[in-house]
Amino acid sequence: MVIAIATPTTTWYLLLAAMLFSTGVVGVLVRRNPLVMFMCIELMLNAVNLTFVAMANKLGDIGGQTTVFFVMVVAAAEVVVGLGIIVSILRRRPGATADDIAELKG
Numbered sequence: 177m178v179i180a181i182a183t184p185t186t187t188w189y190l191l192l193a194a195m196l197f198s199t200g201v202v203g204v205l206v207r208r209n210p211l212v213m214f215m216c217i218e219l220m221l222n223a224v225n226l227t228f229v230a231m232a233n234k235l236g237d238i239g240g241q242t243t244v245f246f247v248m249v250v251a252a253a254e255v256v257v258g259l260g261i262i263v264s265i266l267r268r269r270p271g272a273t274a275d276d277i278a279e280l281k282g
Contacts (some may be wrong), residue, residue: 189230
């Protein structure tokens with residue numbers, strides 16, 4: 177008995193990226209915890225990266241993969257700075273929400 181395994185196509189990757197991005201948008205809009213919001217933004221960024229890689233693979237162009245490399249480098253720097261700020265705020269005020277942090281603008 178032979179079991180046929182379907183290979184994923186570009187459409188599958190694009191649908192997965194759309195679901196990940198939608199999950200991130202819902203998380204940012206619904207949740208008030210800044211740490212969870214930050215993770216949802218990162219989820220949206222990775223969904224866009226998946227789209228870039230899928231389309232670069234389909235078109236046979238390395239430009240999308242190069243863009244993803246630079247986006248991931250910038251995202252790593254963003255995570256270091258952003259996560260440090262969020263963690264330091266949450267240590268001082270454990271129950272802080274996004275609205276509380278917005279008041280820190282000055």
